[in-house]
Amino acid sequence: MISPFLGRTPSQIVAYPVPPWAYQFAMTPWMVQSLWWHYLYTQDKQYLHRVYPLLRAAARFIAAYVTRNDDKKYHFSPTVSSENWGFTVDQHLNQDSILDLALTTFILNAVVEASVVLAVDERERLRWKDIWENLAPYPSASGPYGEVWIDIKNAPVGHIYNVPVTLAPVFPGEQVGIGLNIQYWDIAKRTARTISLEGGNDLVYQPLIRARLGMLDLEWFKQEVRYCRLPNGVANDRVRQSGGRYAQSLDFDYMMRMGFWCENFALPAVLNECMMQSYAGCIRVFPNTHNLGPARFENLRAVGAFLISSTYDGAQVTHLSLHSEKGKTAKLVSPWGGGGLRVIRGSDHGQVQVTLKGDVASFDTQANEIYLITSA
Template identity: 25%
Template sequence: MRNHKFIFVLIFLAGVYASLQAQPAYESRNSAVLTTAPAKLPVKRVPAAAVAGNGDIGLTLGGNPDHLTFYLGKNDFWRAHPVYPGGGIAFPGGFDIMISDLAGASYRAEQQIGKARIAAEFGKGKLRVQMNTIVSATSNNVLIELTANRNSRLKFNLWPAEGNTSEVSNGKDKDVYRAVRSFANTPMLEWPSHVAIAMKVLNATTSSEQSVELPANKKVVFVLSMFTNHDRVDWKSHAISNVQNIDEQAVARLKESHEQWWSNFWSKSEIQIPDKMLEKYYYTSQYLLGSSSRKDKFAPGIWGPFITQDSSLWGGDYHLNYNYQAPYWAAFSSNQIDLTDNFDQPILDYMEKGKAHARDLLGQNGIYYPVGIGPKGLVTTRWPLTEDEMLKRYATRENTIDGGYKFLGQKINAVFSVGNMLMRFYSTYDSDYAKRVYPYMQQCAIFWEEYLKFENGRYVIYMDHFNEVMPNIRNKGIWRNRLGDFNSSLSIGLVKMLFKGMLDVSEHLNVDAERRDKWKHIVSHLSQPPVGEVNGRMALKSVERNVDSDNPPAVGLSRVSIHGLILPGGIAGPKTDAEFNKILLSDISHWKDNIASKADWANTSGNGIETCFPAAVRVGYSADSVLMYLKERISAQSLPNFWITQGGGGIETLAAVPLTINEMLMQSYEGIIRVFPNWNKRKDASFKTLRAYGAFLVSSKLEKGSIQYVDLDSEKGRVCVMENPWPGRKIKVVRGNGKTEFVEGERVSFSTSVNERLRLMAM
């Protein structure tokens, strides 16, 4: 009998284990649990609180159990003023729930990424209040459900943010409360912004004191909606009618469609690795980006929609010298193409102003972009409008530098965005998309065809700066003495990326054939990235020369040079230029020198975690070492909601872990697919439908040191080029129609058909 019980227990435990193993990798075990109320809200940066969003509306849960505050942000609510602070993305307002019986109560808020909701519980004595909150994935609604085990009472308050020249109002229409905030009449606003937040309560009767009974074991639901004039012309009346028309059945439908949307989101791709800490950050980063960005909505700024006050740092704008581009980098290989769809519109909307900048400030054609812009052609980075304010903030009265715009010595800002455009093009070969962005790329090419100088058999780049150059309190107005960078490694890389991309996209679209010889000449004759000797080895230089020296020291590969050469530049790698890659790999091997702790590796506490770690993988640095340093960096600087933080930005860090892991499991730069290219083969791992250049979805599994298979879904029927996952062995290719063929070699290629599915196995 005892043996039977023992066997039963074993079977039961095996079933539990199997169930856990079958559980999707993104599910509840990756939830963030916060056991103390957020201490610092509002903030100008990323909030250390439970958050939820739908890529347009962002909700940040603040306050204590007896006074909860729901901060409501929206990606399209901007104070369209050209200078920050004051200008940039603005804070609409919030909603408070006050339950005095919970004063001093325990706090537990779980940010559940699988269901995309915040599940909270507060307790004091015998009173327990549970709360579930979602930001609907398919509508402009927020649902807050409250249930108590004992009778209690709560008050509520819906409020608009005030100040910063805004006009605000509150009111009530029958059973719907409203809060309105507008920016419309301030001088120099480029366009008006209005937002309305509406709210009503289901399953409760409100009083004039804005309070309701919370009956024992009965759910009370607060339904909110939020619309701006950028959503629709009737923004205010629609916010009110939207809430008025929602009943319990509508709530159920909203919840069902919300769960379905997120289920579809998680089905796009999957990875499984043995390190569950990194897996947790991998999926939470995906969740946070999915909460921040959405197709057909305004693109997120530096902090996404999780805005808790006006004048967030850098105006929460679109910073074009990497901050705006970087959040999307992992979305391409993670097969989350829809999340990237909003990226291009603000870039395209600024083109006419970019042409004017090039013409008026440099006397040439093409487009020339400042460091920061916003949506709808807005510039956010004007110098202060008065000389006195300029003196206070920048130690000089000269507020007309570069026509009053912040270019900060950099000519390359427009080309930075071409990197994302090419990532999407190579990942999808979507002709409609290529037609949409080609005019922008074309204008970038026109600019650089004129700006490059052909000297001594090579194209060179004058006065385009590796770092930002600007007046500040420290340099006391002598900042112009820092101008003079020649052949920045950042610029060389991005310009080469641009013209290689022009050749590929123009051929795909069958346009500009007469210009390709010029572009080929630029690609083949552009100056090489500068290198020099340091301590007996060759290392990368930031610039070929600068104002200090005709032969500046070699400082090695850094975050900024990575942008030009590896991400998004994509012009360097072990297969692209093996000898140059050895220099980059040597530079990375010296990142560990002179660091205070492992968390300082790659110097990413300020900026660059999303850049340096995946670049180290691409170049071929030890995977185990990269993961070790990555975990140290995360442990040193991340929030309880699993948001990795850094000094200079917010949502760009969301690319760090997914891109690093994706690059370890599958690479496809220059159109060659590599499976488990930089992964410790002694560690089991698998991935499903990661997206590769060539419009392929790739799945594979590594088990007991052997790659079990490679599955391919070919979207566009292109020829597949792949490094042999089984070196020295033939590959069996099984097509969806059952036909089989064999290929062999160090690098193999084979044809595919549109929407064909294939499986590759070793022979």
Template identity: 40%
Template sequence: MLKTNVQNSDLYNNNVGYERAGQHRIHFNGPATDFFEGALLGNGGLGVVVTTRPDAVLLHFGHNNVWDIRIAEEHRDEIMTFQEVYDRISALPADLPQLTDNPWYKEYCEMTGKNYSKAYPKPMPCGTLLLRYDRRAAEVLGHTVHIKDGRCTIDFLINDKRAVLELFVEGNYDRVWMKVTDTISGAAVPLFTEIKLLPDPETPLEFPQAEITKDAAGVISFTQVLPSMELPAVPYTPHEKDKAFRLAVRTSDLAAINQTATAAGAFACAELWEGLYTDVQAVSEKVPPSLDGYKAAQLETAEWWCDYWNKSAVILSDIFLEEIWYRNLYFFNCSVKEGVTCPGLFANWSYRTIGADWHGDYHMNYNTQQPFWLAFSSNHLDKHLPYVDMVDHVLPVSRSWAQQYYELRGAYFPHSAYPVEMTMMPYPVPHWGWEICETPWTVQSLWWHYLYSMDKDFLRDRAFQPIKEAVLFMVDYMKRLEARGEQWGDDNFHIFPTVVPELYEITPGFAKNSDCLIDLTLTRFLFRAFTEACEVLNEENSEQQLLIEVREILNHFPEYPTAESQRGRVFVSVEGEDPEVVYNVPIPVTTVFPGEHHGLHSTEDEYQTAVNSYLNHRNEGGNELVFYNLAGARLGILDLERFKRQVRYCLLPNGTCTDRVLMSGGRYSDTENFDFMSRMGIWFENFALPAVINECLLQSYNGHLRFFTNWNGQQAEFHTLRAVGGFLVSAEFKDGETAWIEIFSEAGSALSFYIPWADGALCSSSSGQHHIATGAMGTISTTPGERITIVRRQNK
């Protein structure tokens, strides 16, 4: 007789994530005066950092849509074409210590970098709301962020009685609500003596100065114009492309509050409007809603958060790993949202110059892509759509650059880009602007979106064209005369020249500028994705010629560069590289991730080379916290205890992880400040940390599900993680083995999974069918909406 040990097969929509999130509040004792100590709130568009001083509470506003939109696009005619620049570099002596020792090349790099050296574009801080109190009567004790429902509570002693300031960012509107109540009775109590708005102190002096106004109803506001011209006219003359934002706060009469406490306790609501200057002008008479709407806004926002948390959940006996998972998913929801501009390096939190380094822009050699790795396995596909919008935004300038600069078909995606109107590449300096990997990398997640959803409409309407444009460029680039021929000693198509991300730049004689490992693995991924996409969309006839070219290149594709290390054969970034080199981006593991060419499915030799590469890797820090450890999880060799220690090393008081240096010997000297990146901003990229944990629990990258492949033996449970094939997967690990698995098939894909029990598996469908799977793998046909329970086969 076959038995099942699943006690409850209805494991969906049971608020597990919402309830578990409630256990991971972020607490700070005492005044949090520093930006990086403050509470982080947001709704995916609006971001607020709440800091506390011994005399005031300050709310620093930012928004993903609000940027200093000015852009410098000079020297267009001096840049020349790629071929002209390549020919000049080729003529330089190969024995130069470095190319910039040549006066022409040094001047060329300086000229092509001048536009990027301007301070703009950059995220524009949206001002500060200051709530002052009399510290003779009141003392701040600390604050707590309740990630379950997005609230921040700040504890006070007011005349020796405990009180709490509660505030939250509304989920569906760019508003912040505030109230102060007695901790025990819940009655409203007076606290603040002054409320004021402060434009950001680092607002460019050439901008029209914002005027703070207060109307008869007590609404305080200011409007900040964001000119499109680099040097706006004085006096200011509006331009049709100018943008603006308006910050306003409605308050109760403080004198009345201080005399008679109201029952509700809500004393303020702040709201931000942003957009074109003409649109913001049109709402100049609007004010935040009446304060009696506090409760309704709070309930709607709690429901908004509940819907988010119920997309997926984990229950881990390792509390710190569970904390990492929930807290970073909280920050992710605060910082990215469908219909809002894709976040840059530092998302929607900024103040003064915090958030402005590297323009806070899109860096396409991992920074911009990394946070969205979280969206797939965590079952938040909607969070990936701002990235898709970003790809659409940069596609026209990428096409133009491919045609005019490279004189090739398709699109060459940029090293750096901005969410503003661009007509040329922001950073055309060869030593980073020639990173070829960024073109396949930019479009990679569009294919993932299809694989994890099986949404053919998305593939056809949003993904296929950008993927095809990248393929066109890569095909033409690899078929250039310089990239194939007798000079190579083989009949392969090479990726040449290129630049290893964050390493070497352009080297004399192009010594380290061909067939970079990450270029090869991502281009292979791109070509295979395009081939499969054509099959799915029945475009094989219409794309016949391009597919022939793709197959020809794949049949004459360069080998991955390797070297012999103290641990054996390893992958290196380029041929001839010392395996002891100190990296920035963890290039040697990129065939595992994001290349997805190697992993637990690989042959023994390939797997061992990948493992050696992971263990031999030396990283200077800053770009590895998620990236490197995710590759370790994919290989099933991630040391979870060491991973946790590394996370703790990078933790800030606000609960986020910053980028910190790990070692000197590469680009960093022995006297380097290992924390120099910590005060640049809130690093959006590190919110992808839960993706590392997901990969330890469930893998599906090659279309076959594996369970608990990198787990530490402790009890663990996950609910509705998303897998390739459009599957929502739940499972539990208990008493040293997988206890049960439940899978919901959204798309009706064929299900393939590694059987976690030697005795085989009993598979039961919601349709009433039963199936026994034995051996290493099980396969099941599914229909859309079908639910499958898988347990260990037991005989009685």
């Protein structure tokens, strides 16, 4: 870049995000992910009509970019792993980023479902479905404790990351979790247990992933928050581990004087995920209770346009109710173990028929109705 103000002197002023981060392909699906979330949690079809063109544009861009190799799988090449390797010789570390694969699976699945809801783009839908069903596998490698996910094909095991990008299939990809794609359960938990993180920007990211795997220790989480807390009570970032980008001689406190990392305003989301999860298609209350203690919540929003309220006494769930905004079918896993559920309609105290399939109970709801749920 030549600066018009400095003649032929190269300019040091560049746009943010700067290369090579700007070449991280996952930015495309990530930018529109929240549009689909909004629809999932509100079931607002009018809203979906408005945002569908953006979702479709992302899907079309993905379909135009991926290449199908001799293995009959769709691959991303070149691409960049966020904030790690940049561009490398012979693209050795520029193929099939795990974040690209996880978020592409999310968004193509979303666009396929959206096109069905809106009854549009049937022909393109087949192409999108073929891609997400035949994406390259998540990159992995054998480490000291077994197979783990890595951030991009050919990446070394044991790299010290600033964020838990190797766990992208759990979050933000939302492809792996409690009861979801359990074929990945072992490798997901092993990766979460063994990943090395330097403390650059993971105060929310890492605990949220652990909660979605049902393995977050709330005492450890509180210690992390206290370590990073500013005098005014908000939490920032402090260095936790050297050997990656940070040398042992670095001031561990340097980020605390740089302002505030806005991602950390999402700290309450970690607690929400401990108390209720629904992203996998069914509602689970208090799925992560390690050192949680007594807790309760009111009107946490769940997929399907439901508002959930529940109480946990430190040992078991003592109250569970569901407010249906749009009258969709509710699906939830009993917090009381294997038996069925008894569902009572609030308006007339009538009992609602419940269908049990495996550990998932489902029942039809009416719009603007509240349901009290107990063990059968």
